[in-house]
Amino acid sequence: MRDRFAGVTDTSRPRLLLIDGHSMAYRAFFALPVDKFSTTSGQHTNAVHGFISMLATLLRVEEPTHVAVAFDAGSTTFRTEALPSYKGTRDATPEPFKGQVPLIKEVLEAMHVRHLDKDNFEADDILATLSSQADALGMEVLVCSGDRDSLQFVNENVTVLYPVKGVSELARMTPDAVRTKYGVEPHQYPELAALVGETSDNLPGVPGVGPKTAAKWINQFGSLEQILDRAGEIKGKAGESLRDHLDVVRLNRQLNHLLTDVELPFGPDDLRVQPWDREAMSTVFDALQFRTLRERLFAMHPSADDDENAAPAVEVTVEDLAPGLLEAWFAEHDQRPLGLEVAGRPVPAGGDAWALAIADGPGSAVALDLTDLSAADDTALSDWLSDPTRAKVVHGGKSVWHELASRGYSLEGVVFDTELAAYLCFPDQRSYDLGDLAERHLHRELTPVDTSSDQGALDLSVGEDSEGGRLAVRAAALTDLAEVLRGELGDRSAEPLLTELELPLSAVLVHMERHGIAMDVDYLRELEQHFGELVTGAAASAYEVIGREVNLGSPKQLQEVLFDQLDMPKTKKIKTGYTTDAAALADLFVKTEHPFLKFLLDHRDSTRLRQTVEGLLKSVADDGRIHTTFQQTIAATGRLSSTEPNLQNIPIRTEAGRRIRRAFVVGDGYETLLTADYSQIEMRIMAHLSGDEGLIEAFRTGEDLHNYVGSRVFQVETSAVTPAMRSKIKAMSYGLAYGLSSFGLSNQLNIDVKEASKLMEDYFTRFGGVRTYLAGVVDEARANGYTATIMGRRRYLPDLTSDNRQRREMAERMALNAPIQGSAADIIKVAMLGVEKEIAVRGLRSRLLLQVHDELILEVGHGELEELTTLVREQMGSAADLLVPLDVSVGTGSSWHDAGH
């Protein structure tokens, strides 16, 4: 397949690649499965993916010096004016294809590839014009098009790349290839097509005349004109048919003639291949959720090698320090913040570090092998690291801390964290790799420049593979990157969020991760055994019912059992068939009462619980505790997340699940566990942000929120609010903060849409401020381009103005939710800082262990319970000044389960 691209290339001549955007995108659309390529928001991307992937291959294999993509402008052209039915069969553009062309254009713009269209003309005319101009300039031209009309301008300088299968396999249509395939010269192709017709353009030809006959006539008579003039000489049925369709042929020929004199804003010279705007590309690819493709493209062009705009190769001077001279180096460079980068394993309470680099910008850097450090240097390093007055810039300070801790170093004086700063500026990214940031914001590659033999400036082999050089280049980028990001933060008024919130919080998180939470391992093993038995039992019963053994964990096999073998009614459709999720199975059970479903659900539950227990057991460290990692830069709303293991999704809803919480226990040397959580913090924020008097009043009365709201909505006494009413109101209240529709509400509550609409209407009648607020949030976000939390944390939502309904509505729901979820995240972060600080001020041993979004879990030192309880209540309760009180409930116990409430 690659061979098809591997034509002979003349490296001295400029080579222009022209692409018919519409036809290739359309091909791509049909070549790739539409259901396999779409974003989580529902935008289809198969055509975009296929097109860009093809473009990438062409750029790599053909190495054009110039490139452009032409699109059809509108639905009318001079051709449709001449023949309204022209391309008439194409009007039914498939829905999932619509909207993908603008996305392709976005990517092209980011890649600095010119794209053009012109009213009244087709892409082919633009290509023909550019091609003939380029040919005249002596350029070699490659035209990539799925429209056979383009074959007419093939010559020894112009080759058409015609898709034979999908968009990855292209046939190289040289003059010889055209002759072989069609039996006519390239310039005669439109004459042949005029006779044969072109179904894709809805142009009928002469009935009974195919390509073979047409080619025979053209060769016999020399030209179409001659054929038409001498049509009378042609014998047989074909001749007769021709004579009946002379007008058709003339019109076809008129339509399939491509113009070579379209006026265009650019000439071939203006189409030089440009360096990419990697930042913009990343943004678009992030939005399209193209991970692999992005990597593939970026890997293709490891460096911007074009002369202008090229990333300047920054050489980092790595000083070859003799042992014992580190102190002196610090004395010379320690006046400004220094970049610090460490090589190691950033595992909480089990990390490692083997090398490190410190840099005063690119001018001077040192790289140190931590496994082989002189005593003097070790002291100098340790003093510098632990001195809060000596400023450091790091990338992901929490990891650095864990790494350094493994060698007994502490880290103080971090004044800037480039990862946290990038997160605050661009919270929707999934990762903030230092190399990517340097590339985007400094236009700098973080690969060590190999100056090899000459005095080996970078050849400082610390560890294998010149780790020292790599680290030094990264450390050297930190201070420069910090400057750029400081500016970005300033643009967003986000500096205080970094220095007063996230940066100090990262230190708190370090402590929490390092402490971990104690586990009752013996009890966990019992649970594992217990759940294991339940799994086996449920599986055996399920097999017995259906008379065979299947893998109950395989949705595919389950579908066979349910819908083929047992012939149950079909559930909601999913990509791979019909769903077998719990809601659907419960629904099926109501309908069929088939015992298999019961056992299957039991099996699911028990398997899940066993899995959770197994995962926890594997995560227990040598100290008998689990040290999760809190991700501080993942959730776009500002929340934390927890990984390895995730301790923020430990079961609580079912009794069986709650038993797992008993395994989280107070550690030796501590009195008890304490949990403190905000009650209804999101609704309180809703009340605050909306200023709705009714909702504010609800929180001030101290009445149960959902009962109170229910009594207003249903217009009954609070004592008359039934549990059913209360749960409807609860679902509704929380749904509102997520952008819930009446359809969604009806689904959730199993009521019809009409009733759901009525419920929403009644709700808004009583709490009109909420409706006004929610509508205002979206409007404001659309106008500003972002939402903001009470502390000014922004989330940018460009899709609010998208033409695509799915994307736009998704962005609207995000706009509704982000200020609420994000403000709650801000508040608990402030509370964590307050708790940590107050504990330190009072010299308590108690310590924070976990955060679960609106809940803190602490380990209480002996005799500190009372003081700590007060302290935690105070700090959490005063973390924000809202129009409603922040209510905190506290519980204690020797396990997480017992401390819960």
Place this chain on the structure above:
DNA sequence: GCACAGGGCTC
């Protein structure tokens, strides 16, 4: 070995 889909748990 990897990426994706389906499923399910939390707030």
Place this chain on the structure above:
DNA sequence: GTGAGCCCTGTGCT
């Protein structure tokens, strides 16, 4: 056709 996460298994691909 309600937001934000993490992680397991099965499956199909390379």
